[in-house]
Amino acid sequence: MTSAFTWINPDQRDFYLDAIDTALEKGMAAKEVVCSITTGFRNVPSIRTAPGLNPYHASVADVGYGFDAVRGTILRLREGESISHAKNMLVFELDTLRISEKQLTPNFELAVKDAKPDVFYLIEQSRYLNRQIAEAIKEAISLGQAFLGPDWEIIRAKIQNIQAIPRL
Structure with missing residues (x-):
């Protein structure tokens, strides 16, 4: 594997990378379902014209x-690819997920603001799935912080200016 992780036992490195990947896999499953539901929202007249639908759908896609980005980096590392700045990539990708997740709820609530009672079940299911997505991202970030230790905050401080660019 890459020289960026020589400071840690390979078994411990693999443990963290596997745990991060597993957390994101759970979030990805929830994202796939919520994406299908929101695509279906376009067929519901009371939601179709809601002002937040397109930004919400974009936020789900962003997540x-x-x-995909984090899981792709992990896969490349598992396959032994030497990636310069691998730590930076991992922090950037996980922390960008944190930013994307913060957009889900406000955009979702805007999209369903005037929805009719006949779609409340779908709305509640989507809220539940959004919470699952958020929990998966928070778990992956927590694992990334444990994996990288103090390097996490050092790297995050360096990348904040890049992340200040508007996302949508």
Whole structure:
């Protein structure tokens, strides 16, 4: 594997990478379902014209891209690819997921603001799935912080200016 992780026992490194990947896999499953539900929202007249639907759908897609990015980096590391700045990539990708997750709830609530009672079940199911996505991201970040220790905050401080660019 990459020289970026020589400071840690390979078994411990693999443990953390596997745990992060597993957390994101759970979040990805919830994201896939919520994405299907929100696509269906376009067929519900009381939600179709809601002002937050497109930003919410974009936020869900943004989270999906983030999941793919982290999981892709982990896969590349598992396959032994030497990635310069691998730690930086992992922090950037996980922390960007944190930012994306913060957009889900406000955009969702805007999208369903004037929904009719006949779709409340779908709305509650989506809220539940959004919480699962958030929990998976928080778990993955917590594991990343434990994995990288003090390097996490040092790297995060360096990348904050890049992340200040508007996301949507």
